[in-house]
Amino acid sequence: MPATILVGSQWGDEGKGKITDFLAERADVVVRSQGGNNAGHTVIAGEEEYKLHLIPSGILSEKCLNIVGNGVVVDLEVLLSEMDQLKERGVSFDRFYLSDRAHLIMPYHKILDGLEEEAKGDAKIGTTKRGIGPAYADKVSRVGIRVCDLMDFSEFERKVAQVVKQKNVLLTKVFEKEPLDAAEIIAAFKGLAERIRPYVADTSLLLSEALRQGKNVLFEGAQAVHLDIDHGTYPFVTSSSPVSGGALTGTGVGPTSIDRVLGVAKAYTTRVGAGPFPTELFDGTGEELRRVGGEFGVTTGRPRRCGWLDAVLLRYSVRVAGMTDLALTKLDVLDGFDEIKICVGYRCGEEELTEFPASLARMEGSRPIYETLPGWKTDISGCRSFEELPENAKRYIARIEELTGAGVSVVAVGPKRDQTIVRKEF
Numbered sequence: 227m228p229a230t231i232l233v234g235s236q237w238g239d240e241g242k243g244k245i246t247d248f249l250a251e252r253a254d255v256v257v258r259s260q261g262g263n264n265a266g267h268t269v270i271a272g273e274e275e276y277k278l279h280l281i282p283s284g285i286l287s288e289k290c291l292n293i294v295g296n297g298v299v300v301d302l303e304v305l306l307s308e309m310d311q312l313k314e315r316g317v318s319f320d321r322f323y324l325s326d327r328a329h330l331i332m333p334y335h336k337i338l339d340g341l342e343e344e345a346k347g348d349a350k351i352g353t354t355k356r357g358i359g360p361a362y363a364d365k366v367s368r369v370g371i372r373v374c375d376l377m378d379f380s381e382f383e384r385k386v387a388q389v390v391k392q393k394n395v396l397l398t399k400v401f402e403k404e405p406l407d408a409a410e411i412i413a414a415f416k417g418l419a420e421r422i423r424p425y426v427a428d429t430s431l432l433l434s435e436a437l438r439q440g441k442n443v444l445f446e447g448a449q450a451v452h453l454d455i456d457h458g459t460y461p462f463v464t465s466s467s468p469v470s471g472g473a474l475t476g477t478g479v480g481p482t483s484i485d486r487v488l489g490v491a492k493a494y495t496t497r498v499g500a501g502p503f504p505t506e507l508f509d510g511t512g513e514e515l516r517r518v519g520g521e522f523g524v525t526t527g528r529p530r531r532c533g534w535l536d537a538v539l540l541r542y543s544v545r546v547a548g549m550t551d552l553a554l555t556k557l558d559v560l561d562g563f564d565e566i567k568i569c570v571g572y573r574c575g576e577e578e579l580t581e582f583p584a585s586l587a588r589m590e591g592s593r594p595i596y597e598t599l600p601g602w603k604t605d606i607s608g609c610r611s612f613e614e615l616p617e618n619a620k621r622y623i624a625r626i627e628e629l630t631g632a633g634v635s636v637v638a639v640g641p642k643r644d645q646t647i648v649r650k651e652f
């Protein structure tokens with residue numbers, strides 16, 4: 227496994243944390259490249275469950291270097307408290323680094339995330355309200371505050387005072403709220419700056435050194451292709467680039483270093499927040515998927531919307547992220563179903579769509595076209611090799627491969643580390 231980019235293939239929560247932790251055994255470096263603490267990645271190691279938001283899921287591996295890259299937006303308070311909680315559980319941060327070019331989520335970003343959502347009324351996106359969108363917007367508007375600014379505190383003070391002045395106009399004149407006190411914000415960051423200082427580095431340099439030495443580097447994606455700012459169901463997306471390209475710009479590594487792209491796909495589909503979801507089920511089957519799959523958000527606790535696997539959506543992800551392989555997770559959740567459906571197209575009036583349209587208006591009123599496969603009605607959570615899987619489960623996997631054009635190299639049959647079948651070695 228030289229340099230592998232791991233990408234979510236649907237709308238997030240596919241089990242990227244579990245697969246990253248599993249592959250971390252073979253990796254020397256695990257790096258996060260985008261998103262922030264809108265992510266919630268679950269890792270189960272032995273009897274211990276960890277819910278990671280900003281810390282890469284390689285942190286539980288003894289030898290791995292863990293990096294938060296420049297493309298991540300960092301809520302420093304959240305990062306430090308996540309580190310503290312993990313340290314209390316015996317996790318070492320000796321090999322942890324934060325990019326000096328990463329942007330900070332500031333208090334006004336969180337306030338504005340809430341206010342902007344409220345102002346949208348019925349058109350709200352259903353964000354995690356962690357300040358992600360406003361932080362990325364400031365980065366692109368060139369008024370963001372970076373980790374390197376914080377390391378030079380007088381520069382930090384100057385920039386924050388300037389931006390707060392601008393934000394206060396927005397807060398008071400547009401949203402009719404109280405202004406913020408820049409001095410208070412600056413003071414709160416003083417202590418945080420000193421606590422994070424030992425971990426700050428030029429992480430692109432660390433990565434290029436590791437790659438030059440032939441080390442195995444795993445890029446842990448957050449969110450997913452259909453939440454991507456360019457390729458997702460815009461505007462119901464996050465504000466970063468979870469596709470493979472984002473892993474490069476978000477870490478300062480060039481495309482020539484990458485050997486493979488592993489898409490993580492759930493054996494069915496879920497989505498948190500608003501936006502189109504063609505195969506969403508509103509009946510007992512949807513309820514059953516939510517119950518058996520434990521489909522509640524790791525970050526916000528919201529119930530996830532559930533539905534059958536959408537092969538059109540998945541084929542799109544394979545294409546735009548250049549996925550070379552798929553890791554199919556939560557196959558065990560389908561154990562009890564008599565029949566399993568796969569969406570192979572959409573009926574849109576008289577038209578049949580075989581590709582996901584750009585316009586969400588076109589998606590409205592269209593219905594999924596399903597293919598039905600027989601279930602396997604067997605507990606597969608104890609299977610440890612592909613051969614042990616029931617024939618109907620193998621048939622389901624083969625059909626996914628045919629429909630998406632990508633091979634399924636990894637199959638997860640439960641949340642634990644050892645409940646993972648590797649079909650093609652990394």
Ligand code: GDP
Pocket residue numbers: 234238239240241242243244265266267268269270519520524555556557558559638639640641642
């Ligand atoms: P991520 O955001 O992509 O890392 O995924 P989440 O952690 O938000 O959600 C995935 C959930 O499914 C977590 O509760 C995992 O423990 C669980 N999970 C991962 N893989 C499997 C699997 O193969 N089977 C089952 N039953 N649960 C799984």
Ligand code: IMO
Pocket residue numbers: 234237238239240264265266267351352353354355356357358359447448449450453462463464465498499500
């Ligand atoms: P992981 O990495 C699922 C969704 C939110 C909302 C939209 C925009 O755990 O898969 P944001 O706060 O990013 O501006 O919200 O994106 N969203 C996720 N959904 N998993 C995630 O991360 C998500 N991160 C953001 O629910 O619909």
Ligand code: MG
Pocket residue numbers: 238239240265266267268524
């Ligand atoms: Mg998640």
